[in-house]
Amino acid sequence: MIRFQHISLMRGTKTLLENADATLNPGEKIGLIGANGAGKSSLFGMLRGELHADQGEIDFPSRWRLAYVAQETPALDRAAIEYAIDGDVHLRHLQQQLAEAESAPATAANGSLIAELHGALADADAYTVRSRAEQLLTGLGFTLDQMQLPVASFSGGWRMRLNLAQALMCPSDLLLLDEPTNHLDLDAIIWLEDWLKRYAGTLIIISHDRDFLDGVVNVILQIDEQKLKRYSGNYSAFERQRAAQLTLAQSMLEKQTRQRAHLQSFIDRFKAKATKARQAQSRIKALAKMEELAPLRAAAEFSFEFRDPVSAPNPLMVLDDVDAGYRIEDSKGTIGKKIVSGINFSLQSGQRIGLLGVNGAGKSTFIKTIAGDLPPLSGKLHTGKGLVIGYFAQHQVEMLWHDESPLWHLVKIAPDTREQELRNFLGSFNFPGNMVTSPIAPFSGGEKARLALALIVWQRPNLLLLDEPTNHLDLETREALTMALAQFEGTLVLVSHDRHLLRATTDQFMIVADGKLQPFDGDLDDYRDWLFKTKLVAKSLNAEPSPPAVSERRNAPADTPVADNSNRREQKRFEAQDRQRISALKKPVETRIKRLEEQLAKRNARKDELDAQLAAPEIYDAANKETLKTLLTEQAYCAKEIEQLEHEWLEQQEALEKIS
Missing domain, CATH: 1.20.5 (Single alpha-helices involved in coiled-coils or other helix-helix interfaces)
Incomplete structure (x- = not known):
């Protein structure tokens, strides 16, 4: 277990912890929460041994293996999948020892060492490590082709995903994750949540995503008033x-x-x-x-609201057979690269749409097109008279002028407004006093995101286009945004990995997949089920999943009362279609199961042969050293392959049951 005993910690002149105590039990999944600057990352630093408490001590078993996400990623030429496997430091060490032993002159002692190393590699799951790394990287959004690209070719956000993959690859007893969802989209978050639920060690997560915390943790550890306060249950139970x-x-x-x-x-x-x-x-x-009780701290919760739009055209926008994408310059001139095609879409006043889709499907491209940042490659886009768009791009914070002040940014879009009115407005977004005229470069990510929101609110939009607006926001500001959007009188199109925000502020979903935009008939739980089911089936088909058609969801049960023969015939037609659909989904899974059973039979037969050869006493003579090494290696490989095939066979059987 982990014991924090009388911990005191200062950073500069600020006291973060004072005489704090807490106990965390093995196998618990803990959400570490607290206000920005309360000391969450510093607590992680102490657990990693990078910081030392001014007083007290942290005690946990010295034999525990610790894993955490590195904050820096060097621009390496190493392939992404090899970089992820590097997270298993023990495995890499054994591989290096084996390479050195095999290159050394052959001796009896060296032969024994090589045999021992092969056994140790088998125990370290060396023969399935590449498959495990591929599964991790696929879950985090990488394609098989991307896994072979050098680390240096990826952007900062994707490098952070590689660092996360490294941490997950490391066999660990204690896993520390600091804002692991910041650089992930919704499908990767759902996958990570499922992975962490199955993690067997002790897990401590810092996160501002309340749905993610609710889905993973069973203990909340709050840093409050310089103390550590433990609460049983998930984040909702803590509240x-x-x-x-x-x-x-x-x-x-x-x-x-x-x-x-x-x-x-x-x-x-x-x-x-x-x-x-x-x-x-x-x-x-x-x-x-009489001991005087301390008065409750004055509530300092941040809140804001969107101002009522000046007008509300209806429809706000109509897309007529629009192809959305990018124009690329090459030696042949300008060519269009289509991302989402054939969009026929009418955006009505008052709609509240959540946009779903896997990473790279084209959600941001679609948002940029209706925001006017990208012109349509073809088709027509008609806008209503009086349309005012408030657009929060995925990298909006980076687009601010970091050498300028919040007041400068607001004056730029409201040059004719009195300065005092602008100062009052910024004050309502927690930019008081000198902060209003200070350069924003040293501001936190959350403060910059709050400024970007303030600039949108000032413009009184009747259409809000928000692409991942919560990336830099803490729990308090996320809740303020959720409340403000829930009361917003205009039209909303939202892309977000924050499921709590999506549930609270949207009432219909659309999905971008296979280059198309279409309605999604279901809620976020349905989307999660669809994501896992279609990814599993797609793995068997070696193809990308297609979104469910509206008619495939929420079919009436077979015993629904019918009024007449035409309804009965229609019901039978739907049942026949449903049987055909289920049969089509089952066929590739059944084929895969049959192939796995054939492979298992062959591998088991081969392992029996190897066991028989290794049971013979003469194989251990010095003259048979090379043969023994080959047999041991093949035996270990065979055993691991059988284990992997059996695991996949069980997964396919479960998939078949779900489809049925």
Whole structure:
């Protein structure tokens, strides 16, 4: 277990922790929360041994293997999949030892060492490591081709995914994840959530994604008032417990205030009277002994609201057979690269749309097209008179002028407005005093994102296009954005990996997949099920998943009452279509199961042959050293391959049951 005992920690002149205690048990999945700057990352630094407490100690078993996500990624020429495998440091060390032993002159001792290393590599799952790395990288959004590209060819966000893959590849007893969802999209987050649920060690996560915390953790550790406070359950359970504690504390404070007022009143009235002097003195002592409860801190929760739009054209926008994509210059001139094609879409006033789709499907391309950042490659885009778009791009924070102040940014879009009015407006977004005129370069990511939101709110849009607006926001600001969007009177199109935000602010979903935009008939739980099912089936088909058609979801049950023969015939037609669909989904899985059973039979037969050869005493003679090494290697490889085939066979059987 992990014990924090009387921990005190200062960073500069700021006290982060003072005499803090907490105990975390093996196998628990802990969400570490607290205000920005409370000391969450510093606590991780202490667990990694990079920081040392000013007082107290942190105790956990020295034999525990620790894994965490590196914050820097060197621009290496090494292939992405090899970089991910490097996370298993023990395996790489064994491989290096084996390479050195095999290149050394042949001796009896060296032969024994090589045999031992092959056994150690088998125990370290060396023969399945590449397959495991491919599964990890696929879950995090990489294609097989991308896995062979050098690390240096990826952007910063994708390099962070590679660092996350390294941490997950490392066999560990304690896994530390600091904002692991920041650079992931929704499908990668859903995959990571499922992976972490199956993680067997102790897990500590810093995250501002409440749905992610709810899905993974069973303990919340809060840094509050320089103490560590432990709560059982997920984040929603923590909120309920915290609210109950605050209510109780407020009630106790009010009760004590009444008691003190009553005692003071008695003392004031009777301390000068001889007959009541003793009773008055008794109450003075009681008042002095009464431990004064600390008043609740004044609520400093951030909140804002969108101003009512000036007008509301209907429809706001119509896309007529639009192809969305990019124009690329090459030696032959300008060519168009289509990402989403054949878009026929009418955006009506008051719609609240959540946009779904796997990474790279074209969600951002579609948003940029309707925002006007990308002209359509073909087709027509018609906008309503009076349309005002508020667009928060995925990299909006990087697009701000970092050498300029919040006031400068606002003056740029409102040059005719009085400065005091602009200052008051920025103050409502928590930019007080000198902060209004200070360059934003040293601001935190959350403060810059808050400024970008303020600039959008000022423009009073009737159409909000938000592409991952929560990337830099803490829990408090995310909740403020959720509340503001829920009350927004205009039209909303939202791309976000924050499921709580999507659930609370949108009422319909559309999906971008296979180069098409179409309605998604379901909720986020349906999307999660579809994502896992179609990815699994697509793996068998070696093809990309296609989105479900509207008619494939929520079919009426077979015993639905029917009014007449035409309804009965229609019902039978739907049932036949459903059987055909299920049969089409089952066929590739059944084919794969049959092939796996054939491979298992062959590998088991070969392993029996190897076991028989290794049971013969003469194989261990010095003259047969090379043969023994070959047989041991093949035996280990065969055993691991059988284990992998059996695991995949079980997965395919489960997939077949789900389809049925």
